[in-house]
Amino acid sequence: MSQSPIIDVIIPAYNEEKSISKVIAEIPGIVRQIVVADNNSSDRTGDVARAAGAQVVFEPQKGYGKACLSAMDWIKNQEIQPDVVVFLDGDYSDFPEEMKSLVQPILDGRAELVIGSRALGRRESGSMTFPQVFGNWLATTMMKYMQGAKFTDLGPFRAIVWKDLLALNMVDQNYGWTIEMQIKAHKAGLRYVEVPVNYRKRIGVSKVSGTVKGVFGAGYKIILTIFKYW
Template sequence: MSSGLIVDVIIPAFNEEKSIPKVIRDIPNWVRHVVIANNNSTDSTAEEAQKAGAIVVFEGQKGYGKACLTAMDWIKSQSIQPDVVVFLDGDYSDYPEEMELLLQPIVEGKADMVIGSRALGNREKGSMTLPQVFGNWLATTLMKWIQGAIYTDLGPFRTIRWKKLLDLEMRDENYGWTIEMQIKAHQKGLKYLEVPVTYRKRIGVSKVSGTVKGVFGAGYKIILTIFKYWKA
C-alpha cells in the first residue's frame, strides 16, 4: 500500500507449527510488525514463527482474547504506535494477501473497523462446519435485533484503527473477543463495514469447531456476550 499507514498484525496461535510459516509468508511486505501471541503451544509454533520473521510474545493462559490482549500489550510498549492493527488466525484459513481489501475503506476514510465477511465471500467447501454457519447467523441476527448492529459474520480476519481499538477497552479473554469488539464498535459509534473475503479449510484441527466441547463453549459465550452488552 502507498497510504503511509503504519500497520501491525496480531495473530493468536496455539499449536499451529505447520500453518504459521505459510500465514507469515503471505502477509504483505508493507506490514511493520507481525506479532504472534503464542498461547501456551506445546509444539514448535514459536520457533517456526520466529524463523519466518515474526515477533513472538508468550501468553501462558489459554484463551483467544487473552492472547490478543498480550499482543496488544507488546504493541503498546513500542515507542511508535501503529495507525491500524489487523487480526487474523494462524491456521491458514484466511488469505493474508487480501489484507489490502480490508484496509482500503480505512484509507479512504469510510470506516474505522472492517470485518472480513466469510458469509459475503467465497468459502471452500468444508471450510466451515454447519454449527459454525448456524452460529454466525444466530449471533449476527441477535446483534441486529438486540443491538441494532448490522453484521453478517464474526470473522476473525479484521482491521481496526489502533486508537479506536484502545478506546473499546477490550476485556474478553476467550471466545467472546470478536463479538465484544463488534458490539462495542457499534455502541461507541465507530464507522464499520464488511468486505467479502475468501476462506479455505484450515490446516490441522480447529480448537473450537473441531470438538463438541469447543462448539458448545463458544456458542454459549457468544450468546452470553450479546446479552451482557445489551442496552435497554
C-alpha cells in the same frame, strides 16, 4: 489517514507450527511488523513464527482473547504506535494477501473497523461446519435485533484503527473477543463496513469447531456476550 500508515498484524496462535509460516509468508509488504501471540502451544509454533520473521509474545494462559490482549500489550510498549491493526488466525484458513482490500476502507477514511466477511466471500467446501455457519447467523441476527448492529459474520480476519481499538477497552479473554469488539464498536459509534473475504479448510484440527466442547463453549460465550452488552 496518511498515505503511508503504520500497519501491524496480530496473530493469536495455539499449536499452529504446520501453518504459521505459510500465514506469515503471504502477509503483504504494507505491514510493519507481525506479532504472533503463542498461546502456550505444546508444539514449536513460537520457534517457527520467529524463524519466519515475526515478533513472538508468549501467553501462558489459554484463551483467544487473552492471546490478543497480550499482543496488544506488547505493541503498547513500542516507541512508535501503529495506525491500524489487523487480526487474523494462524491456521491458514484466511487468505493473508487479501489484507490490502481489508484495510482499504480505513485508508480511504470510510471506516474505523472492517470485518472480513466469510458470508459475503467464497468458502471452500468443508471450511466451515454447520454449527459455525448457524452460529454466525444466529449471533449476527441477535446483534441486529438486540443491538441494532448490522453484520453478516464474526470473522477473525479484521482491521481496526489502533487508537479506537484501545478506546474500546477490550476485556474478553476467550471466545467472546470478536463479538465484543463488534458490539462495542457499534455502541461507540465507530463506522464499520464488511468486505468479502475467501475462506479455506484450515491446516490441522480446529480448537473450536473440531470438538463438541469447543462448539458449545464458543456458542455459549458468544450468546452470553450479546446479552452482557444489551
